[in-house]
Amino acid sequence: MSSSYTVQLTESKGSSAWKPSAILNTADNGATITTGANEAENLRQIQKAGRQLDNLGLKQVDLLGENWSLERQWAFHKGFMDTRSTNQVNWANHDAEALARLQQLADVSNWTRELINLPPNAIYPESLAQRVIEKLSAVAGDAINATIIKGDELLEQGWIGIHSVGRASQKDPVMLVLDYNPSGDASAPTAAALVGKGITFDSGGYSIKSSEGMLAMKCDMGGAATVAGAMALAIQAGLQKRVQLILCCAENLIDGSAYKLGDILTYKNGLTVEIVNTDAEGRLVLADGLLKAGEIGAELIIDAATLTGAAQVAVGNEYNALFSVDDELATQSLQFAAEHNELLWRLPLQNWHKKNCPSAFADTANSRPQKGGGAGGASNAAGFLLNFAPRDGQGWLHFDIAAAYHNQANAMYAAGATAHGIRTIAQHLLTI
Structure with a gap:
């Protein structure tokens, strides 16, 4: 298994091995989260997916792809973060201002x-x-x-x-x-x-x-x-x-x-x-x-x-x-x-x-x-x-x-x- 576990977003339902209702599809080296037309529901599902990945025992993930808005990344962080704030999210590659805001949010939220x-x-x-x-x-x-x-x-x-x-x-x-x-x-x-x-x-x-x-x-x-x-x-x-x-x-x-x-x-x-x-x-x-x-x-x-x-x-x-x-x-x-x-x-x-x-x-x-x-x-x-x-x-x-x-x-x-x-x-x- 790769040392880097990636999480990507997709609008397709993925492999037929998964039930149509599945939002999170996992594999050895990465996971995909299925999004839909309702953005409020997307944020809820992304946060839930983060929670599921923490429950699987993951401690660090890389968010990959162009579909990770600031709010989507923050939703994932809220779900993935464990009680003691030891998990780590490596943000998707966006502009420097968005990355700075996300890191500030993470630092202050974890401190609180x-x-x-x-x-x-x-x-x-x-x-x-x-x-x-x-x-x-x-x-x-x-x-x-x-x-x-x-x-x-x-x-x-x-x-x-x-x-x-x-x-x-x-x-x-x-x-x-x-x-x-x-x-x-x-x-x-x-x-x-x-x-x-x-x-x-x-x-x-x-x-x-x-x-x-x-x-x-x-x-x-x-x-x-x-x-x-x-x-x-x-x-x-x-x-x-x-x-x-x-x-x-x-x-x-x-x-x-x-x-x-x-x-x-x-x-x-x-x-x-x-x-x-x-x-x-x-x-x-x-x-x-x-x-x-x-x-x-x-x-x-x-x-x-x-x-x-x-x-x-x-x-x-x-x-x-x-x-x-x-x-x-x-x-x-x-x-x-x-x-x-x-x-x-x-x-x-x-x-x-x-x-x-x-x-x-x-x-x-x-x-x-x-x-x-x-x-x-x-x-x-x-x-x-x-x-x-x-x-x-x-x-x-x-x-x-x-x-x-x-x-x-x-x-x-x-x-x-x-x-x-x-x-x-x-x-x-x-x-x-």
Whole structure:
């Protein structure tokens, strides 16, 4: 067998030895993938073929032929890449710009996936912040300035959500504020702020998860990794506007100092929040991040979080869910997602969703005391965040990233993180 295993695209069905329905035909030294008239379906089938070749034990392939567009090559890469990102795809021979874009995508996607897949003994709030600083400094050099606020400093500065969620852990909770300012002008306006949920492990707190439900909770910092990856991708693509990254990082654990059901938190904007579910912690830390974005004065604010199981129930594992009260901005986001072949679906959010988690003892509760937050749980969580979004939610997008992580391998992805969503968010930064 040749040391080089090639993969080519064809529009013909190939040898009669294969069933007419076969998309992937394999031989000793190479494989062919059959394409059709529907390009969206072609991309799905190419990604599935990549997954099948990884399952066969291949670790390196060469893409050959003229039919490999950038999007087709990227679809194959998503399917072929194994959980630990050890497989290698040698791109088809195209122009230098396309090859550079593909390599940037691969590098940032693999970094994002690896960060999410790391075990919780390796990733805790401060180590997550440090890894993000190292990556973005490597990409942007002196244009990066980072500030870490941790432990009781959070409480002193009023970041009550992050501190409350993370105070029971031996690892200090952290807010990372990373400023990318390519102009070097300290007075330059911040064009955008990215806010990420960085719960490096989520036990559920006193609303404790089952063992099965807790096993994958290293992925609960997927929002932080996704916005960090999007920022790195945009910088590599030539981003020239000032953007700040705000990561809200904590371990949601249990001891005698942990926050409890019935506690009432008072946020910097004066809003009081009754805790009715300690497993609805992501929105508590994101509230601090949104308030910080408001202090910065960013025109565009995007947050990303593995926030609710309700979003996953609504859109499945293939789509991310989008929430916004800014219709023009939401439409733009759906367009960007379609252009980059990242499945995204808008779910309902209205101003009245802010009141959908009522409390008799505070301005609002952090959820409803029902399984999954009750009916419309994902919209109610987004409505909670809307209480903290500047300008009544104009210029704000909330991504509930249901497609960011798969507990088990499937026909499209290896087990673990997917990095789904980084291209859409990066495109927002590149068009501000």
